[in-house]
Amino acid sequence: MQYGYRIVQITDVPGWRSFQPDLSKFESVQVCPIHQEGLDRATEVVGSNGSIRIGICPLCGLTGYMGRPTGEATNAFYANEWMGERLSEAVEKANQEKKDIKSQQHYTNNTSTPVLEIGCGYGGQINLLQKSGYTDISAIEGCRVRAEAVRRVFDIPVFDGDFLELDLGRRRYGLIITNHVMEHVPDPLAFVQKCSELQDIGDTLIISVPNIWHEPTMGMLLFAPHLWSFSTFSIVELLHRCGYVINMIHLNVGLAVSAIRTATTNDIARNANDFAEFCNKNNEPTDNFANRVIENLLTGLGFRLHGQYELCWQKGVDGSSLTPRLHTKLEERCDRKIVVEPLTAGQFKTSAPIEIQFDGPVTLFQK
Numbered sequence: 001m002q003y004g005y006r007i008v009q010i011t012d013v014p015g016w017r018s019f020q021p022d023l024s025k026f027e028s029v030q031v032c033p034i035h036q037e038g039l040d041r042a043t044e045v046v047g048s049n050g051s052i053r054i055g056i057c058p059l060c061g062l063t064g065y066m067g068r069p070t071g072e073a074t075n076a077f078y079a080n081e082w083m084g085e086r087l088s089e090a091v092e093k094a095n096q097e098k099k100d101i102k103s104q105q106h107y108t109n110n111t112s113t114p115v116l117e118i119g120c121g122y123g124g125q126i127n128l129l130q131k132s133g134y135t136d137i138s139a140i141e142g143c144r145v146r147a148e149a150v151r152r153v154f155d156i157p158v159f160d161g162d163f164l165e166l167d168l169g170r171r172r173y174g175l176i177i178t179n180h181v182m183e184h185v186p187d188p189l190a191f192v193q194k195c196s197e198l199q200d201i202g203d204t205l206i207i208s209v210p211n212i213w214h215e216p217t218m219g220m221l222l223f224a225p226h227l228w229s230f231s232t233f234s235i236v237e238l239l240h241r242c243g244y245v246i247n248m249i250h251l252n253v254g255l256a257v258s259a260i261r262t263a264t265t266n267d268i269a270r271n272a273n274d275f276a277e278f279c280n281k282n283n284e285p286t287d288n289f290a291n292r293v294i295e296n297l298l299t300g301l302g303f304r305l306h307g308q309y310e311l312c313w314q315k316g317v318d319g320s321s322l323t324p325r326l327h328t329k330l331e332e333r334c335d336r337k338i339v340v341e342p343l344t345a346g347q348f349k350t351s352a353p354i355e356i357q358f359d360g361p362v363t364l365f366q367k
Helices: 071-080 087-099 124-131 144-154 188-197 217-222 232-241 265-282 289-301
Strands: 003-011 017-019 040-047 050-056 063-065 115-118 137-141 158-160 175-179 204-210 244-251 254-261 309-315 322-327 336-342 354-357 364-366
Touching (some): 087 124, 087 144, 124 137, 124 144, 137 144, 144 158, 188 232, 204 232, 217 289, 289 354
Parallel strands (some): 003 354, 040 354, 115 137, 115 175
Antiparallel strands (some): 017 364, 050 063, 204 254, 309 336
C-alpha cells in the first residue's frame, strides 16, 4: 500500500530556517556506507524543483538521504553558516557551559589519558571532562566560531575543520567521544575507521546519536543537516567492522554506545552474539528494517487520520529534544507546525511507499 501527504502550510520559528535547495547540485547516494548494500527507497519528497529520496539499508536499518549536498558544501555550511552566530555570542554560550555544575563521570580508569572530543560545540562535554579530573583534552569542531570560543573559554587545543581531512599526526587517544555528530557525517564508516587509527588496543570510543525509533518523523524527512538515522543494529555493525567490541549500550530518545578497540575477530564474533541477546531482551529490531522504518514513519505522520491536520515538532519535557506531536487544534502553540493532508488516488507522482508533496519547491530546514 502507498501513503502520501501534501504539505499545506509550514510555520517558521526563531532559530530554525527553511530553504529551497538547488537539487541539481546534490550528489547521489545509492548504497549503505556500512555494508555497501543498495538502499531501499522508503520515502520520496517531491516538489516543483525535483525530488529527494530517503533510503533504508535492508541489512542494518541505516536510513538517510539518497540525494544530498556534496561533502564540500556540507563542510562549508558547518564552518561558516551553522547557527549563524557571532563569536561574542558563542563565547557567552561557552561561558554558560563552563559555569554549569556537572556531576563527575569517569569513562576510563586513568584521568591522565589523552582525550579527544569530535564535535565539541560550546564545550559542555569539555566542562564535564575537566570537572571529572581529565587533564589532557583536545577537541575538534567544524564550526570555526564555536572552535574559537571553546579555545578561549576552556583553554584547550581545538582543531577546526572536517575530522576526516585534518592531519592529527601520530598522537594516540585513550578516549574519543563524539556526541550527536555521526548523523551529520557523509561517510560514517570512514569516520569510525579514522577513530580506530587514532587509538590503541583497549582504548575507548563513545558515540551518541539520535535513536531512529524515537526521532521526529519530519526531522528524518526534512531536516537537512541530519544525513543519517541510526538503528542500534547499524551502529553496532559499524563499530564491529572497524575493530571495536561493544562495552555498553544506553537506549532512550538518543542512543549511546561505548566501545573498546580490540585486536581479534574472535572478540568481535563473541560480542556480536552478546549483542543479539541484548536485542532480544530489549525488543530492538535486527531484521526486516525497511518495513519497520516505514511503519515508524507512518505512525509519526498520523496516517490513520483523515482530512487536514497538524504535525508538530515540539520540545520534549526536558527542553532538549524534538518529538512528534499530533494536534487537531490549529491554534495550539508549539515549536514548529507543519499542516498536511493525505493524498488521494490519482494524486501520487512516484511509486515510493511514502510520498511527501510540496505545491512549490521542496523545502528543507536547518538551524
